[in-house]
Amino acid sequence: MKNQLLKSVILSFFAIILFACQSPSVKKNENTQTQNLSTDVRNEFVRSWEAYKKYAWGHDVLLPLSKGYQDWYEQSLHISPIDAYSTMKVMKLDDYAKEVEHYVVDSISWEKDLFVKTFEVNIRILGGLLAMYEYTGDEKILDKTEDFGKRMLKAFDSPTGIPYYWFNLKTGKTKGAKVNVAEAASYMFEMGILSYYTKNPVFYQAAKKANLAVWERVSEIHLVGENIDVETGKWLNTSSHICAGIDSYYEYLLKSYLLFGDPDLKPIWEKSLTAINTYLVEESDTSFWYKRVDMHTGLKRTNPIYADNSSVIEGGIVTLYDAFFPAVLALAGDLERAEKNQATWNWLWNRYGLEPMIYDFDAGEPTYPVYDLNPEIIESAYYLYHYTGKDDYLKMVVQYWADIKKYCKTEVAFSSVEDVRTMQKKDYMPTFFFAETLKYFYLTFTFNTGEFILDDYVFNTEAHPFKRSSFSKEKAKIYLGF
Numbered sequence: 001m002k003n004q005l006l007k008s009v010i011l012s013f014f015a016i017i018l019f020a021c022q023s024p025s026v027k028k029n030e031n032t033q034t035q036n037l038s039t040d041v042r043n044e045f046v047r048s049w050e051a052y053k054k055y056a057w058g059h060d061v062l063l064p065l066s067k068g069y070q071d072w073y074e075q076s077l078h079i080s081p082i083d084a085y086s087t088m089k090v091m092k093l094d095d096y097a098k099e100v101e102h103y104v105v106d107s108i109s110w111e112k113d114l115f116v117k118t119f120e121v122n123i124r125i126l127g128g129l130l131a132m133y134e135y136t137g138d139e140k141i142l143d144k145t146e147d148f149g150k151r152m153l154k155a156f157d158s159p160t161g162i163p164y165y166w167f168n169l170k171t172g173k174t175k176g177a178k179v180n181v182a183e184a185a186s187y188m189f190e191m192g193i194l195s196y197y198t199k200n201p202v203f204y205q206a207a208k209k210a211n212l213a214v215w216e217r218v219s220e221i222h223l224v225g226e227n228i229d230v231e232t233g234k235w236l237n238t239s240s241h242i243c244a245g246i247d248s249y250y251e252y253l254l255k256s257y258l259l260f261g262d263p264d265l266k267p268i269w270e271k272s273l274t275a276i277n278t279y280l281v282e283e284s285d286t287s288f289w290y291k292r293v294d295m296h297t298g299l300k301r302t303n304p305i306y307a308d309n310s311s312v313i314e315g316g317i318v319t320l321y322d323a324f325f326p327a328v329l330a331l332a333g334d335l336e337r338a339e340k341n342q343a344t345w346n347w348l349w350n351r352y353g354l355e356p357m358i359y360d361f362d363a364g365e366p367t368y369p370v371y372d373l374n375p376e377i378i379e380s381a382y383y384l385y386h387y388t389g390k391d392d393y394l395k396m397v398v399q400y401w402a403d404i405k406k407y408c409k410t411e412v413a414f415s416s417v418e419d420v421r422t423m424q425k426k427d428y429m430p431t432f433f434f435a436e437t438l439k440y441f442y443l444t445f446t447f448n449t450g451e452f453i454l455d456d457y458v459f460n461t462e463a464h465p466f467k468r469s470s471f472s473k474e475k476a477k478i479y480l481g482f
Ligand code: DMJ
Pocket: 123, 248, 321, 374, 375, 376, 432, 461, 462, 463
């Protein structure tokens, strides 16, 4: 007995020595690896930004193969610089950031006779400008932001309060009564922040009204449909899911509640999440998907006929955008489902080396094989790395970075891919590559430095970060008017 005790004391002693000797060097190697990777991501951001400046400055998008540019509409909305800004701040590229600040203040006017997409300009332009104000506190930037927000407010002037698909920046005219739920009700986050900064509830109130208009029309089992008419409030399509077309509606219920604490949002989010997990999960021994069901029956869609004649989308169709959901689940504290869902997305990524934009998990085939440098799977791996501390998630992100460099890197920047089965490149680099994709890579690889702590921030759906401590719940009640 005594001998055994002595033996185990000696063994423990050697184990401690071994651990003490090995652990720091293993950690050091890991740290060196992530340090090298974060430097690599930052260098690639700089290389791509320099290409944007050289070939596309002032325009919306860089064309990375033809070395040209493209604008979304007849005139530029300057989306790349506005979207790239917060990543520059996160990467401490302050000279570039200053240049963008000056550009926004001195060279951008929103007095443009242009119909723009309400949803897209909200998450990229309003979200990007708000982040710029958050970082600088510069009142001139807030003026530009408020000016944009007031123009956008016109879109919400509909019989239901749900915004039209398009609004004209100069005239305030609107068009496009058919919107999906993401386009109908993903505004509370940005417009709430704008109300907070300007102490004017009008923005948040409009956004919340749109959300409540959707919630009033939720089904008896607490699911929303996909498309809705902003004038009649009628569902045009009763397909319910968390995929592209609804995604950020759910994301913003949770995130707006976290940032402002509006008590009306909590039960909506909680009932929605319960319904999602009750009706949308399709789990097997090897996969965990969120499928498409009918909003009234909760049954998987097999032969949908839509009132708006939109294309037939069956229950097993998922989009790579849906990979945002593990991050949202993790933020909501449901690590079990978040990890299972992320494992399934990771499997899909590794099957091709990049993700197809639309995939049919019943057929086991992509139905639209494009990859547009999207961030969602990286975002979710970053959240899970943060919340679980498991190296598996770091390894996933290391792999995604290696694959993106292998298949998407071009002479001057990065490109989307036409087909993940052939890896044929496509002459386009979306603005969210600057705003989101490179940011989430960088944040994962700098995670151990503690320079950015996820718990201190809430991101908009375009990865523009906002400090929780900038928003007092007490003041939010007054400034947002709830
Ligand atoms: C981004 O523009 C936003 O994240 C949006 O919510 C949907 N996804 C794209 C990038 O994939």
